[in-house]
Amino acid sequence: MIDVNIPTTDLDRLVGGLNSAQRDAVMAPPEHRLVLAGAGSGKTRVLTHRVAWLIAAEQVSPHSILAVTFTNKAASEMRTRIERLLALPTRSMWVGTFHGIAHRILRLHWQEASLPQNFQILDADDQLRLIKRVLRGLNLPEDRWPARSACAFVNASKEEGRRAKDLQDRGDFNHRQYVRIYTAYESACSAAGLVDFGELLLRVYELCRDNGDLRDHYRRRFRHILVDEFQDTNTLQYAWLRLLVGETGALFAVGDDDQSVYSWRGARIEHMMRAERDFPGAQISRLEQNYRSTAIILEAANGLIERNSGRLGKRLWTDGDRGDPIQLYAAFSETDEAEFVCDRIRHHRDQGGRCIDMAVLYRSNAQSRVLEEALVRHQLPYRIHGGLRFFERLEVKDALAYMRLLASRDDDIGFERAVNTPARGIGATTMERLRPLAREAGHSLWYTARAVVVGGGGALGRSTGAVRGFLEFVDALDEATKERSLADRMEAVIASAGLREHYRKEKTEQAETRLENLDELVSACQAFEVEYGRGVHFAEPGAGDEMNAMNPLTAFLAQAALEAGDQQADSGSDCVQLMTLHAAKGLEFPVVFLVGMENGLFPNGRAVNEGNLEEERRLCYVGLTRARQQLYLSHAETRRIHGSEQVGAPSPFLREIPSDCMTEVRPRVGILRPARGFSAKTSPRFREEAVDGYRLGQTVRHARFGEGTILAFDGAGSGARAEVHFRDAGTKWLLLSIAKLQPQ
DNA sequence: GCAGTCGTCATTTTT
DNA sequence: TGACGACTGC
Numbered sequence: 001m002i003d004v005n006i007p008t009t010d011l012d013r014l015v016g017g018l019n020s021a022q023r024d025a026v027m028a029p030p031e032h033r034l035v036l037a038g039a040g041s042g043k044t045r046v047l048t049h050r051v052a053w054l055i056a057a058e059q060v061s062p063h064s065i066l067a068v069t070f071t072n073k074a075a076s077e078m079r080t081r082i083e084r085l086l087a088l089p090t091r092s093m094w095v096g097t098f099h100g101i102a103h104r105i106l107r108l109h110w111q112e113a114s115l116p117q118n119f120q121i122l123d124a125d126d127q128l129r130l131i132k133r134v135l136r137g138l139n140l141p142e143d144r145w146p147a148r149s150a151c152a153f154v155n156a157s158k159e160e161g162r163r164a165k166d167l168q169d170r171g172d173f174n175h176r177q178y179v180r181i182y183t184a185y186e187s188a189c190s191a192a193g194l195v196d197f198g199e200l201l202l203r204v205y206e207l208c209r210d211n212g213d214l215r216d217h218y219r220r221r222f223r224h225i226l227v228d229e230f231q232d233t234n235t236l237q238y239a240w241l242r243l244l245v246g247e248t249g250a251l252f253a254v255g256d257d258d259q260s261v262y263s264w265r266g267a268r269i270e271h272m273m274r275a276e277r278d279f280p281g282a283q284i285s286r287l288e289q290n291y292r293s294t295a296i297i298l299e300a301a302n303g304l305i306e307r308n309s310g311r312l313g314k315r316l317w318t319d320g321d322r323g324d325p326i327q328l329y330a331a332f333s334e335t336d337e338a339e340f341v342c343d344r345i346r347h348h349r350d351q352g353g354r355c356i357d358m359a360v361l362y363r364s365n366a367q368s369r370v371l372e373e374a375l376v377r378h379q380l381p382y383r384i385h386g387g388l389r390f391f392e393r394l395e396v397k398d399a400l401a402y403m404r405l406l407a408s409r410d411d412d413i414g415f416e417r418a419v420n421t422p423a424r425g426i427g428a429t430t431m432e433r434l435r436p437l438a439r440e441a442g443h444s445l446w447y448t449a450r451a452v453v454v455g456g457g458g459a460l461g462r463s464t465g466a467v468r469g470f471l472e473f474v475d476a477l478d479e480a481t482k483e484r485s486l487a488d489r490m491e492a493v494i495a496s497a498g499l500r501e502h503y504r505k506e507k508t509e510q511a512e513t514r515l516e517n518l519d520e521l522v523s524a525c526q527a528f529e530v531e532y533g534r535g536v537h538f539a540e541p542g543a544g545d546e547m548n549a550m551n552p553l554t555a556f557l558a559q560a561a562l563e564a565g566d567q568q569a570d571s572g573s574d575c576v577q578l579m580t581l582h583a584a585k586g587l588e589f590p591v592v593f594l595v596g597m598e599n600g601l602f603p604n605g606r607a608v609n610e611g612n613l614e615e616e617r618r619l620c621y622v623g624l625t626r627a628r629q630q631l632y633l634s635h636a637e638t639r640r641i642h643g644s645e646q647v648g649a650p651s652p653f654l655r656e657i658p659s660d661c662m663t664e665v666r667p668r669v670g671i672l673r674p675a676r677g678f679s680a681k682t683s684p685r686f687r688e689e690a691v692d693g694y695r696l697g698q699t700v701r702h703a704r705f706g707e708g709t710i711l712a713f714d715g716a717g718s719g720a721r722a723e724v725h726f727r728d729a730g731t732k733w734l735l736l737s738i739a740k741l742q743p744q
Numbered sequence: 745g746c747a748g749t750c751g752t753c754a755t756t757t758t759t
Numbered sequence: 760t761g762a763c764g765a766c767t768g769c
Contacts, residue, residue, distance in 0.1 A: 097758080265759095363756075364756070365755080369761095423745065586758090607755070619756080
């Protein structure tokens with residue numbers, strides 16, 4: 001089995017550092033294999049070493065390998081690590097996201113897929129815009145037929161592999177309307193040569209399903225298909241994998257059913273269970289040794305996740321330290337919780353810790369604001385993950401709209417955006433005349449507009465001149481810059497379309513950032529061209545003809561849609577990381593704060609109503625297992641949600657975590673509490689150290705409630721009250737004159 | 745085409 | 760509470 005050309009020492013090096021379970025998976029015979037990889041068990045390691053092993057030991061040509069991930073980050077990391085392991089170029093190996101791979105196949109076989117050669121990709125935002133347009137075209141009021149729901153319907157249908165025609169004449173009135181919308185949306189996309197994310201996958205699936213020659217071609221080619229985060233595959237992705245693997249391919253899928261948290265995006269955890277049946281002879285490996293967290297954190301995570309039913313079953317262990325107990329803090333309010341977090345961050349930093357090693361995780365984005373405010377108050381640098389990414393920014397999309405028109409005049413989304421940005425007298429009225437003409441003729445806006453202008457412009461009335469001006473402008477711009485570099489063209493667009501001027505005049509505080517982003521966009525073009533010239537994206541010596549098929553402009557636009565870019569430039573600096581639990585999946589931090597652990601918030605009330613408590617629990621499991629050394633959990637007794645104060649019970653997950661993993665943090669002496677009768681924001685905080693002979697933090701005994709700790713004081717004289725946290729009875733406000741608390 | 749106002753909505757978002 | 764979209768009036 002071992003090739004004589006490859007020194008044994010190199011193979012040793014490939015598997016030498018692996019534990020036995022990892023080695024078992026990496027060195028497995030080239031047949032179907034399912035690797036259940038627990039959090040922090042070296043999943044990526046196994047995947048990359050497996051690829052290297054196939055090439056080095058099994059003599060598999062990189063040409064026969066397809067490795068699929070969900071994120072661009074994972075894909076590029078995988079390629080980098082494989083290349084480092086092998087010290088060989090692996091350009092003929094396909095490594096990419098499901099969408100990236102699908103896109104690549106469609107560029108190669110656009111004719112077979114019945115797409116125009118210069119088809120363009122719609123991102124989520126573009127898709128929603130187009131759906132809105134379709135709704136207006138169908139005269140469906142948006143309050144009755146929300147664009148978001150329609151969009152969700154279309155996406156869910158595509159994820160299930162269903163076309164509008166497959167859904168016809170079934171279901172209730174609502175459903176039929178949605179099918180109508182779906183149908184109209186499909187024709188709008190095809191008239192404009194547009195493909196959304198779901199469509200990329202669906203087209204490729206249909207192509208492989210219906211085109212035997214092509215299917216056989218790819219089956220012959222990709223003998224080894226490796227999949228990362230297998231638990232996140234949706235119905236369509238799974239079906240496509242089955243199709244591609246066929247009778248001859250070998251599937252190597254890595255995943256963790258306990259970390260499946262994207263069911264609302266179509267991911268089906270059942271695929272993990274079904275794969276054993278659908279891929280005959282599939283062997284299962286379990287990676288349970290964890291290299292990330294302390295034993296105590298793993299114990300908590302194991303204890304929690306065991307409450308879920310229907311798991312494939314796994315128990316994480318480590319031969320590392322037990323570590324420090326998880327600290328649980330019961331905050332008075334969300335502000336107090338944020339103060340606690342900041343206090344601990346400062347503590348860690350004072351001990352020599354770096355901010356970048358600390359992360360605050362929450363269930364919903366809305367929770368970040370209070371945390372941000374506190375971090376600012378404490379002058380702690382932070383970075384929020386989430387929000388708009390570079391290629392999703394308004395000004396960037398404006399500039400790209402022109403580029404899209406240069407790439408494809410039929411791109412309606414580009415047309416809609418560019419036509420009146422900056423304003424050039426082609427407003428809503430004009431567009432409302434143009435759109436139905438285009439729809440009825442089944443043509444793009446550009447085509448229709450040109451036909452009207454050439455024909456005398458009667459249908460457009462007074463704005464005919466403006467429309468003609470726009471068409472001529474775009475054509476002239478194209479003609480003038482055709483032979484120039486991508487960056488030059490972008491610069492020409494920004495300058496001559498008047499975008500730079502438009503944003504220069506804008507008097508908001510963001511104006512400057514916007515101008516900077518436009519400049520950044522030109523640089524991005526430059527960088528892209530260098531890479532593209534080197535063939536980093538598509539070149540494949542001897543086999544890649546899609547490079548010729550796709551010009552740099554189209555390639556750039558596709559990349560902008562498929563990899564919307566980083567969120568912020570300052571990612572390198574020493575900042576506390578703030579993000580949702582979903583965004584934290586796949587990451588790790590020495591110190592983790594998991595905040596907002598209240599019933600209704602986490603687990604999220606809506607999710608529980610929909611019967612997804614187990615997925616919430618998995619999300620909690622994901623959160624716990626992000627921590628390497630120290631984990632803090634907190635919940636607030638009251639929290640402002642949508643403007644009104646809500647009392648929240650601690651999350652049931654807190655009870656499910658074995659209690660010997662946790663210690664309750666005693667409230668600090670001098671805890672901050674807003675004065676009653678004043679809003680937390682405007683009133684000065686006051687700090688009562690002692691009242692009526694009692695002091696904060698003091699242990700007292702109550703006749704009925706037992707032993708407790710004084711957390712706060714309020715009022716004076718006969719109205720003086722204390723808040724006491726009782727070990728067994730919870731936290732209560734008691735009048736000192738009545739409660740007769742016994743100092744202990 | 746714009747600024748101002750009102751009403752509605754509020755989980756997560758790899759591509 | 761506050762963000763966003765639709766509507767209104769110049």
